[in-house]
Amino acid sequence: MTNQNQTETNKFEQFDVAIVGAGINGAVASAALSAAGLKVLLVDRGDFAGFTSQESSNLVWGGIKYLQSYEFWLVFKLCLARNRLMRAYPNRIRQIGFLASLGPTAPFGRLLGTFGTLFYWGIGLFGTKPPLSYSARSAKRLEPNLITGRKAVKYFDAELPDNDSRFVFDFVKQAMKQGAQARNYTELVGAEFDGEWTLRLQSLSGESHVIAKTVINSAGPFASDVTSMLNSPTKASLVFSKGVHFVLNRKLTSKYQVLAFWDEQGRLFYVLPMGDRSMVGTTDTRVDHPVTEVTDEDVEFVLRQINAQMELAEPITKDQIVSARCGVRPLVIESAGDGNIADWHQLSRKHVVEGDKDRKVVTILGGKLTDCLNVGEELVGELNRFGLKVKVPGRWFGEGSQIRKDEFFALIRRLAKSDPQLIADGLWRRHGDEAFEIVGDSELDDIVPGLGITEQEIRYIAINERVQKREDLLRRRLPISMARSDAELRANQPLQKLLVELGL
Ligand SMILES: Cc1cc2nc3c(=O)[nH]c(=O)nc-3n(C[C@H](O)[C@H](O)[C@H](O)COP(=O)(O)OP(=O)(O)OC[C@H]3O[C@@H](n4cnc5c(N)ncnc54)[C@H](O)[C@@H]3O)c2cc1C
Numbered sequence: 001m002t003n004q005n006q007t008e009t010n011k012f013e014q015f016d017v018a019i020v021g022a023g024i025n026g027a028v029a030s031a032a033l034s035a036a037g038l039k040v041l042l043v044d045r046g047d048f049a050g051f052t053s054q055e056s057s058n059l060v061w062g063g064i065k066y067l068q069s070y071e072f073w074l075v076f077k078l079c080l081a082r083n084r085l086m087r088a089y090p091n092r093i094r095q096i097g098f099l100a101s102l103g104p105t106a107p108f109g110r111l112l113g114t115f116g117t118l119f120y121w122g123i124g125l126f127g128t129k130p131p132l133s134y135s136a137r138s139a140k141r142l143e144p145n146l147i148t149g150r151k152a153v154k155y156f157d158a159e160l161p162d163n164d165s166r167f168v169f170d171f172v173k174q175a176m177k178q179g180a181q182a183r184n185y186t187e188l189v190g191a192e193f194d195g196e197w198t199l200r201l202q203s204l205s206g207e208s209h210v211i212a213k214t215v216i217n218s219a220g221p222f223a224s225d226v227t228s229m230l231n232s233p234t235k236a237s238l239v240f241s242k243g244v245h246f247v248l249n250r251k252l253t254s255k256y257q258v259l260a261f262w263d264e265q266g267r268l269f270y271v272l273p274m275g276d277r278s279m280v281g282t283t284d285t286r287v288d289h290p291v292t293e294v295t296d297e298d299v300e301f302v303l304r305q306i307n308a309q310m311e312l313a314e315p316i317t318k319d320q321i322v323s324a325r326c327g328v329r330p331l332v333i334e335s336a337g338d339g340n341i342a343d344w345h346q347l348s349r350k351h352v353v354e355g356d357k358d359r360k361v362v363t364i365l366g367g368k369l370t371d372c373l374n375v376g377e378e379l380v381g382e383l384n385r386f387g388l389k390v391k392v393p394g395r396w397f398g399e400g401s402q403i404r405k406d407e408f409f410a411l412i413r414r415l416a417k418s419d420p421q422l423i424a425d426g427l428w429r430r431h432g433d434e435a436f437e438i439v440g441d442s443e444l445d446d447i448v449p450g451l452g453i454t455e456q457e458i459r460y461i462a463i464n465e466r467v468q469k470r471e472d473l474l475r476r477r478l479p480i481s482m483a484r485s486d487a488e489l490r491a492n493q494p495l496q497k498l499l500v501e502l503g504l
Contacts, residue, residue, distance in 0.1 A: 015041040018212035020188045023053035025364045026218035027168045030175035032376030035396035040180035045187030047472045049165035055327025056164045061157035064120045079124030088398035091429040100260040113153040128156035147311045165476035217363040221290030221330045232361040234354045240328035244298045245281030247322045252278040261309040275483035276450040322485040332366035355382045400432040416444045422452030462502045470504040
């Protein structure tokens with residue numbers, strides 16, 4: 001490097017690690033590494049969790065379906081990851097029953113189903129409530145929309161009641177509290193390595209440069225674009241499986257539970273809670289590119305499955321769809337991929353971390369929301385091997401103290417004009433102790449009736465949670481535009497007025 005170049009780079013801000021991509025993998029990396037004492041920069045070219053990590057089924061689960069492909073070790077590890085997350089997030093992650101209706105497309109009957117769910121409970125070290133088995137009559141009594149005459153089994157996993165993207169943002173928030181810089185709408189557009197990295201970043205306000213000792217490539221389905229930019233190829237590669245969900249304008253379950261079915265291809269298919277509505281899906285279609293969209297075939301497929309598996313007074317039609325979620329699962333193939341994957345649906349959901357010590361790059365491929373704490377820890381280990389000064393991370397995940405929860409709920413009972421339980425639950429779950437600050441001592445009302453979201457919370461999030469666009473707030477920090485259609489949102493005058501006032 002010439003002296004002039006050296007003087008130039010000295011002006012750039014310096015980091016121990018720059019993390020490219022703020023989906024779940026980048027977000028946990030930022031939280032774990034900043035807790036390990038490193039100076040961290042996290043960038044995403046869109047919003048935090050604005051790509052794959054906002055399109056999931058919102059489940060924290062051990063993957064019961066992988067038992068069918070005999071991936072016992074993966075299921076065991078995912079169950080442990082699920083149990084650990086459930087313990088760390090007693091409010092943000094909720095245990096939920098999966099009532100699986102055993103129709104003609106189910107791969108087994110009640111006896112094998114009962115055995116399978118018991119085995120799943122055991123492999124998960126009994127970390128959830130025990131499974132249950134139902135006769136056709138008791139299944140129908142439990143969930144009247146199930147098809148008469150079908151037996152059922154119930155097992156337990158967990159879900160993210162506030163959406164996957166909110167969960168991801170919690171890690172970003174934690175990282176920022178620990179001193180990390182997190183920049184959304186900031187893309188890595190160029191990189192030069194000279195013992196350390198000079199990175200060229202493009203944000204909404206223009207181009208800038210930073211210096212980083214190491215780079216973590218957590219660009220999810222775009223990981224190979226970033227490996228090319230960094231000239232740091234990986235042994236493993238990715239293939240993509242598209243998955244679509246639809247939120248309906250009605251609730252298909254009579255109580256808080258997931259309904260599980262097997263679709264016409266023999267894949268598990270769900271009815272999941274989404275606020276006061278239901279989300280149905282998903283699909284599993286091989287695609288070549290990460291950017292996908294919902295097609296007419298997707299709509300027809302999902303509606304056909306759900307109408308075939310439920311006994312509804314009126315069938316579900318296209319006009320009942322409130323919103324859609326569509327993303328690709330980044331699936332790892334460890335050998336040189338020739339695309340001839342024998343059984344597409346059996347492809348493993350594991351993740352792979354590859355370190356390139358010479359060029360100081362770590363790439364993370366694949367994975368699940370459920371496995372996020374392990375990913376964070378593996379990345380700390382990897383940077384340790386690179387010789388960075390990495391401390392044993394302090395507490396970098398989990399909810400804050402629950403000591404004032406009762407006090408907070410009592411306060412909301414006094415302040416809320418409607419739905420005190422819903423409002424208190426939501427505020428405490430999303431913000432913990434900070435909820436006191438959000439609420440102050442003003443009267444509270446549900447600005448999106450049925451969701452328990454108040455004007456005070458929207459204001460707080462818009463100002464404090466790096467919201468740049470309307471969608472960041474309505475789609476990702478809160479699940480409003482998932483559970484409400486565009487027309488419903490347009491008709492909500494108080495909300496529209498507030499958004500305009502907030503400049504969104
Ligand atoms: C339909 C579906 C259902 C799923 N259900 C579940 C589930 O229920 N439970 C579960 O545990 N997992 C589930 N998953 C898996 C899980 O959602 C994904 O594995 C996970 O979200 C991937 O996260 P990621 O951080 O690797 O990628 P992403 O979330 O895609 O993040 C990568 C980020 O990198 C950014 N980026 C790319 N290039 C650049 C660049 N040059 N500069 C800056 N930023 C860049 C992108 O904008 C993006 O935000 C599901 C996935 C799908 C698709």
